[in-house]
Amino acid sequence: MFRRIVLSTSLILSGFALGVSPSPAAAETKAGQRVTVEGELVDTWCSVTGIMFATGTAHHQCAIWCAVGGIPVSIKDKDDKTYLVLRVGDDDVSVANPKIVKIQTHQVTVDGELIERDGVRYLLVDKVADDKGIVNLTHDDNGIVPFGE
Amino acid sequence: MLASALAVFAAPRAQGAESWGIEGERAAIVKGKVVDLLCEISGRCAPDCGGGTRQLGLIDADGKLLPAAKSNTLFAGAVVDLLPFCGKTVEADALVIESPRMRLLFVQKLKGPGDKEFKAAEAFGDQWTKKHGKADEWFRKDPDVKTVIAADGVFGIKGLEPAK
Numbered sequence: 106m107f108r109r110i111v112l113s114t115s116l117i118l119s120g121f122a123l124g125v126s127p128s129p130a131a132a133e134t135k136a137g138q139r140v141t142v143e144g145e146l147v148d149t150w151c152s153v154t155g156i157m158f159a160t161g162t163a164h165h166q167c168a169i170w171c172a173v174g175g176i177p178v179s180i181k182d183k184d185d186k187t188y189l190v191l192r193v194g195d196d197d198v199s200v201a202n203p204k205i206v207k208i209q210t211h212q213v214t215v216d217g218e219l220i221e222r223d224g225v226r227y228l229l230v231d232k233v234a235d236d237k238g239i240v241n242l243t244h245d246d247n248g249i250v251p252f253g254e
Numbered sequence: 255m256l257a258s259a260l261a262v263f264a265a266p267r268a269q270g271a272e273s274w275g276i277e278g279e280r281a282a283i284v285k286g287k288v289v290d291l292l293c294e295i296s297g298r299c300a301p302d303c304g305g306g307t308r309q310l311g312l313i314d315a316d317g318k319l320l321p322a323a324k325s326n327t328l329f330a331g332a333v334v335d336l337l338p339f340c341g342k343t344v345e346a347d348a349l350v351i352e353s354p355r356m357r358l359l360f361v362q363k364l365k366g367p368g369d370k371e372f373k374a375a376e377a378f379g380d381q382w383t384k385k386h387g388k389a390d391e392w393f394r395k396d397p398d399v400k401t402v403i404a405a406d407g408v409f410g411i412k413g414l415e416p417a418k
Contacts, residue, residue, distance in 0.1 A: 165410035170393035175331030
């Protein structure tokens, strides 16, 4: 497990308050758990269902198609835990967000807020702390299939 | 290989949700309220469920929140289909995926309040065609996809090309 809880409850609350822009809903804001997550940005549907077996380079084009098509993007860590991304920085756009689309299948480290509900780990990313690019060169084993051509 | 893989993605339009043979899948009519996921879990709300900018889901009869990850358009999500029903209760003819990784909803057909018949959840494809014109495979013609692929290639690494 690579997820690390990085702040205490008091810091959670203060940090969250700083990260939320003023809005009528702010008073109803529910705090999550401050975390750092490292993993690969993946297409949620393909990855969770196992329809797309490949990762990294062999998954890249498929992941771009799905992200542009509005399928949620997640981060899958080395323990196969999957975190559905709903926010990036101050940007609440989670449908085809260009910031995410252009780094699909990259290995990233993000800081953010984790809220778990009904079997889903939702991640509100504050910042992408590190981007190693694509590190899984799966084309060596799988060629460009599927969806590469 | 690609053709067979795409055939898997293209769910037939039969009565009832079509199985994809996915581990943990369950065909079901899920009745639930359409919600903005970010608003629902964190209180960061926006008018009209974000107007298409945010991921959506259903709160089912048991009060469980289910993210809607997939529609019946190839490689497309369900936001465009669900958005007109923000805050309303719909019936989704769907596959519920119960995975240890995550619970997801694949919306294949949708029935809104007052609708007599289910309608295929293909609004993304319809909207794309209106904007860009008819294409057999929208994802190969989409300008945003082309921009990203042109920058870094199909493998996402500049200079790395498919074997000839």
